[in-house]
Amino acid sequence: MRHRKKTTETGPVIGEGWQKFATFLTHAGRQTPDQKGSFVNMPVERGSTVIFPTVEEMEAQGGYAYDHQLVYGAMGNPVQHRLEQVITALEGGSHTQVVNSGLAACSVALLAFLKAGDHLLLPDSVYGPTRRFALGTLARFGVETGFYPPRADEATLRAHIRPNTTVIFAESPGSHTFEVQDIPLIARMAHGAGARLLLDNTWGIGAFQPFTSGVDVSIQALTKYPSGHADVILGSITVQRPEHWQALRRAAIELGACGAPDDCWLTLRGLKTMAVRLSQQARSAYELAFWLESRPEVARVRHPALPGCPGHEIWKRDFTDASGLFGVELAEGITQEAMIVLLNGLNLFSIGASWGGYESLVLPTSGGLTRHHEEGLPKGAAFRIQVGLENVADLKADLARGLDGLKR
Ligand SMILES: *Cc1c(COP(=O)(O)O)cnc(C)c1O
Numbered sequence: 001m002r003h004r005k006k007t008t009e010t011g012p013v014i015g016e017g018w019q020k021f022a023t024f025l026t027h028a029g030r031q032t033p034d035q036k037g038s039f040v041n042m043p044v045e046r047g048s049t050v051i052f053p054t055v056e057e058m059e060a061q062g063g064y065a066y067d068h069q070l071v072y073g074a075m076g077n078p079v080q081h082r083l084e085q086v087i088t089a090l091e092g093g094s095h096t097q098v099v100n101s102g103l104a105a106c107s108v109a110l111l112a113f114l115k116a117g118d119h120l121l122l123p124d125s126v127y128g129p130t131r132r133f134a135l136g137t138l139a140r141f142g143v144e145t146g147f148y149p150p151r152a153d154e155a156t157l158r159a160h161i162r163p164n165t166t167v168i169f170a171e172s173p174g175s176h177t178f179e180v181q182d183i184p185l186i187a188r189m190a191h192g193a194g195a196r197l198l199l200d201n202t203w204g205i206g207a208f209q210p211f212t213s214g215v216d217v218s219i220q221a222l223t224k225y226p227s228g229h230a231d232v233i234l235g236s237i238t239v240q241r242p243e244h245w246q247a248l249r250r251a252a253i254e255l256g257a258c259g260a261p262d263d264c265w266l267t268l269r270g271l272k273t274m275a276v277r278l279s280q281q282a283r284s285a286y287e288l289a290f291w292l293e294s295r296p297e298v299a300r301v302r303h304p305a306l307p308g309c310p311g312h313e314i315w316k317r318d319f320t321d322a323s324g325l326f327g328v329e330l331a332e333g334i335t336q337e338a339m340i341v342l343l344n345g346l347n348l349f350s351i352g353a354s355w356g357g358y359e360s361l362v363l364p365t366s367g368g369l370t371r372h373h374e375e376g377l378p379k380g381a382a383f384r385i386q387v388g389l390e391n392v393a394d395l396k397a398d399l400a401r402g403l404d405g406l407k408r
Helices: 016-027 055-059 078-091 102-113 128-140 154-160 183-192 242-255 261-272 274-293 312-318 336-345 392-404
Strands: 095-099 119-123 144-148 165-171 196-200 217-221 235-239 298-302 325-330 361-364 382-386
Touching: 016 078, 016 261, 016 274, 078 095, 078 217, 078 235, 078 261, 095 102, 095 242, 102 128, 102 165, 102 196, 102 217, 102 235, 102 242, 119 128, 128 144, 144 154, 154 183, 165 183, 183 196, 235 242, 261 274, 274 298, 274 325, 274 392, 336 361, 336 382, 336 392
Parallel strands: 119 144, 119 165, 165 196, 196 217
Antiparallel strands: 095 235, 217 235, 298 325, 325 382, 361 382
8 A cells, every 4th residue: 555645744634623622621620710729620539438427418318329429439439520520521421430441441331231132243343352351251141242344334234233232332443453433324223223332432532522423332441541641540431311321320330330539630630631642642643654654664554544544534524633543564574573673672662552641652463463354454564553742753763763674
């Protein structure tokens, strides 16, 4: 693939989508102005037991707490509730449940909407641990899982849906292979079959508005850009309809899923600078992706804003921006071993899982991916790049030195 695009080196849209969030994010979740003489940020309140002056007042709080009441630490805390309000506004939903990790957000949401005998559809490009949860725990509890090609058209989707399909899960773009999914189409197909559409919206935070596209439940790993500093593990699940909130809240309470006050507080702080971080990281990522495509050592770059990425047209239609995570497939003849020498030799990119922090990372992606449908798999040696806040010229020089030194 050597498509030469009309887009400029900095990209036609990169950076703009995030700006509209800057004012919102800077103000969201702060102390209210009527709290004269208080600090700008709310305090961290840690706690398990909530105490009441009388038995009557304690009993008045009893039962399932569907709202943001303070009942017991496992049902939420003041900082968690504040973060839930901010994520709700960011996603455009009505209620959010924060849980202790992004993976827990996926598993709690699935448990809330599935029962024994149901059929679940996952995209073949789904985050690996979500796949393992479905094939492990959900299978043990009598839920069967099928895998659909992430870029399935209407007929293919119809062929995968069964009478007992109650949840269709989506993740756009896909983990490691970056296929952009046609969410409005999948939503229409799901609702036509009486199923719900759950979306892992981690990559698209802010650039994809899930509920305007028919999504019922939007999930995020807050571990990534929202916390943004590689020091928090946290997840969120957002819904828009009251009946979905009741099902979700009930599952979260029964599973004891909640977010620790310190982690929620760090995420609230991270959100304050997310627009400016994302804007910078998206711009740098696009510049690196565009440049990498022109390198002879590179066969293909999987970045939704590049025309060669599967689903690029849908990204243009549905997303206002891109984030700073993308995939690189090396040219034929470059071995996995040679790629590992390249990755090991980089100075500014650490090797590690996760993404969305301020620091640049690389991760090999060829070799370890599981797919039912072969077309998603990279043909050559491949790796993933998370672009951090370093100077982009320095990052480019580091990668150029690595590519120059590649032995074929
Ligand atoms: C990282 C990630 C998760 C899991 O988040 P954790 O907080 O690390 O458990 C889920 N989905 C996607 C798409 C992710 O990238």
